[in-house]
Structure formats: structure tokens, C-alpha cells
Amino acid sequence: MTKEENEKFDAVFKDVGGRYYTDNKENDESFNIGLKQVIDDAEGFIKYLRRSRYVNLPYINFNIINNPTLNACAVLVGDEYYIGLNVGSFLLVNDMFSKMFSNKEIFSNIGNVSLETTSAKKLSRFIYNDEIYFNTKVFESFLPQDPIRGSFSMMLSWLAINYLVHHEIGHIIRGHCGYYKSISYKQHWSELELKQFDNPFHFQTMEMDADSFAVNYAFLSTDNVAQAKADGKTIDYPWNLIYTDIEIFFHYWTFAIYSFHRLCNIEHFNEEETNQLSHPPPSVRISLMMNNILSIMEKRNMPKIESMSNMLVKTIVEAELAFSKITYEENKPDIFFSNHVLSTNYTEKLMRNWNNVLPLIKPFAIAPESLPPPVT
Numbered sequence: 612m613t614k615e616e617n618e619k620f621d622a623v624f625k626d627v628g629g630r631y632y633t634d635n636k637e638n639d640e641s642f643n644i645g646l647k648q649v650i651d652d653a654e655g656f657i658k659y660l661r662r663s664r665y666v667n668l669p670y671i672n673f674n675i676i677n678n679p680t681l682n683a684c685a686v687l688v689g690d691e692y693y694i695g696l697n698v699g700s701f702l703l704v705n706d707m708f709s710k711m712f713s714n715k716e717i718f719s720n721i722g723n724v725s726l727e728t729t730s731a732k733k734l735s736r737f738i739y740n741d742e743i744y745f746n747t748k749v750f751e752s753f754l755p756q757d758p759i760r761g762s763f764s765m766m767l768s769w770l771a772i773n774y775l776v777h778h779e780i781g782h783i784i785r786g787h788c789g790y791y792k793s794i795s796y797k798q799h800w801s802e803l804e805l806k807q808f809d810n811p812f813h814f815q816t817m818e819m820d821a822d823s824f825a826v827n828y829a830f831l832s833t834d835n836v837a838q839a840k841a842d843g844k845t846i847d848y849p850w851n852l853i854y855t856d857i858e859i860f861f862h863y864w865t866f867a868i869y870s871f872h873r874l875c876n877i878e879h880f881n882e883e884e885t886n887q888l889s890h891p892p893p894s895v896r897i898s899l900m901m902n903n904i905l906s907i908m909e910k911r912n913m914p915k916i917e918s919m920s921n922m923l924v925k926t927i928v929e930a931e932l933a934f935s936k937i938t939y940e941e942n943k944p945d946i947f948f949s950n951h952v953l954s955t956n957y958t959e960k961l962m963r964n965w966n967n968v969l970p971l972i973k974p975f976a977i978a979p980e981s982l983p984p985p986v987t
């Protein structure tokens with residue numbers, strides 16, 4: 612990134628904190644390295660997309676926003692695209708998985724769990740005015756003592772952050788940002804405070820679409836690893852940890868993505884309340900992504916769909932329990948499963964609404980021909 616690009620990024624996100632300086636010497640060095648890695652991974656992924664499928668994908672100015680809340684934002688300013696990831700998202704996700712893996716009761720089958728302690732390790736999070744903050748005031752760092760558990764904690768953070776980044780890139784590629792710019796003076800597609808929309812249902816449909824984009828790329832990435840494995844190539848970190856087969860991969864992936872969404876409060880589903888929302892409720896988004904994984908498997912005629920489905924359900928139960936242990940909140944997997952049933956009608960409507968949204972976003976999509984087809 613050039614100095615000019617950094618300055619432009621800073622100006623675009625000035626109101627919400629501006630650019631976070633990843634070369635700030637006051638920070639812990641490993642923290643700066645971690646953030647730079649997020650930027651490198653995002654840029655690498657954007658280049659890969661341009662090489663493989665989206666040759667017309669313009670430059671995307673990706674960087675970190677100096678803001679302690681959980682959020683990310685994609686925006687089209689003039690004809691330039693930007694994606695900002697709040698430093699709070701990175702901090703919360705890393706704190707969450709570090710604390711899970713330093714707790715010997717969570718993932719106790721991984722690494723040498725006897726090295727971990729049983730002392731209290733609470734997630735440094737507080738919620739104020741519907742915003743989720745990383746709480747620097749009470750922050751106490753806990754890193755897993757066992758190096759293997761440390762690697763797993765970094766790997767789950769990597770999966771969650773990648774999911775968020777891919778979701779934001781999805782908003783650009785699928786034309787959501789371009790469409791939003793055409794109907795609103797407020798151009799920032801901000802995940803937690805999207806405002807100025809007339810038809811929330813359309814926005815919820817586009818959020819579902821961005822999630823589906825992220826799920827598709829999670830799937831495609833496993834194809835590359837499976838191929839490399841079949842060719843007898845060495846599999847590098849973190850794939851050597853997470854990929855034994857597709858089921859193991861989606862076990863970790865779903866654990867990471869459920870935990871990420873769980874950073875927001877999980878509430879009982881009420882269809883009427885969705886009239887006020889820019890996104891489908893978090894638990895519904897997870898249900899939709901689980902369905903997405905299973906339907907991709909079905910389309911590809913992959914075996915063991917039922918086994919994958921059972922594993923996903925078990926993973927949700929495990930992730931909910933793990934989250935309750937680091938927040939001292941009630942363990943309530945039942946809400947997720949009852950929401951899954953209660954939202955059936957809503958999710959069906961949401962999927963059918965794709966046919967209304969498709970013509971709106973098509974003129975702004977990077978590769979209109981690769982948008983998912985209408986639903987029949």
C-alpha cells in the first residue's frame with residue numbers, strides 16, 4: 612500500500628476512527644504482525660479472485676480501522692472500493708479463542724491440555740447501545756500454554772476473520788455496495804450500523820448473499836487443499852491443522868463462525884422484529900450457512916451429507932458451551948435450535964426474495980454472469 616492509499620483510507624473512515632497504525636511502536640510487536648497478516652491475507656485473496664474468476668475486479672483499498680467495536684465496512688467512494696475492518700473485531704476474536712484454548716475444559720482433546728490452568732478467564736467484551744466493544748480496561752491476556760493449542764487458537768481466529776473479510780468482499784463483488792450507493796447518500800455498508808434503507812428485507816437478502824459468497828470460498832479453498840493432498844504435496848499451516856477431510860474442516864469453520872456471531876447477543880426469533888433489521892438475526896445467518904454447506908455437498912453429489920449435518924449440529928452445541936464458559940453467560944443452545952425451526956417461513960421468503968434483489972444489484976455486480984441464478 613502506498614502512502615497515498617493509506618491517506619485515502621484514513622479520510623474515508625475518519626468519522627469512525629480513521630486508519631489504525633499497524634506500525635505503531637507502542638504496540639506489542641506480535642500484535643502488529645497479526646494485523647499486517649490480516650491485510651496481507653485479504654490482499655492475497657483479492658488478487659486470487661482477480662486471477663481466477665473476476666478479471667474486472669478493481670483495486671480494493673483494504674485496511675484496519677482504529678475503532679474498538681466489532682464491525683467491518685465495505686464502501687464505494689467515487690469509483691474506488693474500500694474495506695475497513697475494525698481493530699476491535701480482531702481483538703475480540705483473538706481474545707475469545709485465546710481464552711477458549713487456555714481453558715482446559717474446552718477442546719480438551721487437542722494438544723497437551725494439562726498445561727492449561729482452570730483459573731477464571733473472561734472474554735474482554737462489553738455491550739453498550741447495541742455496539743460490542745473490546746474492553747481494554749479490564750483486559751487480561753491469556754495465551755494457551757501448550758503450543759499446539761496456541762496454534763489452534765490462532766487458526767480459529769484466522770477462520771473467523773477470513774469469513775468476515777470474504778463477506779465484505781462479497782458485498783463488493785455481488786454489487787451490493789454499488790446498489791447502496793445508487794439509492795442512498797450514506798455509502799458505507801457498515802455491518803453493525805447500516806442505516807438509510809427503505810426495504811430492510813432487500814438488505815437482509817443481500818447479507819444472506821454475502822454470507823453465501825463467504826461459504827462458497829470456504830468450500831473452494833478446501834478443494835485446493837484436497838488436490839494438493841492427493842498430489843502428495845506438503846500441506847502448510849494452518850491447513851495441516853484443520854484439514855483432514857471436509858467434515859473436520861467444517862467442524863472448525865462452523866465452530867469459529869458460530870462463536871464469531873455469538874459475540875452479539877442471541878435472542879428468540881420473532882419474525883415481526885425482522886422489519887427493523889438490516890441483517891437476518893445471527894442465529895438465522897448460521898442456520899442459512901449450514902444449509903448452504905449441505906446444499907453445496909448435495910449439488911456435488913458428495914457422500915456423507917447426513918454425517919456432515921449431524922456434525923454441524925454437534926459443533927453448535929460445543930461452541931455454545933465454550934462461549935458460555937468464557938463469558939459466564941447461560942449455556943443456551945436451545946435458542947439456536949428453536950430459532951432454526953421458528954425461522955423456516957422467514958428464511959424461505961428471504962431465499963425467494965433473491966429474485967427481487969437480483970435485478971437491482973446486477974448492474975453493479977463485478978461479474979453479473981456469475982451471480983447465483985433466480986430461485987425457481
Ligand SMILES: [Zn+2]
Pocket residue numbers: 778782802818821
Ligand atoms: Zn454484510
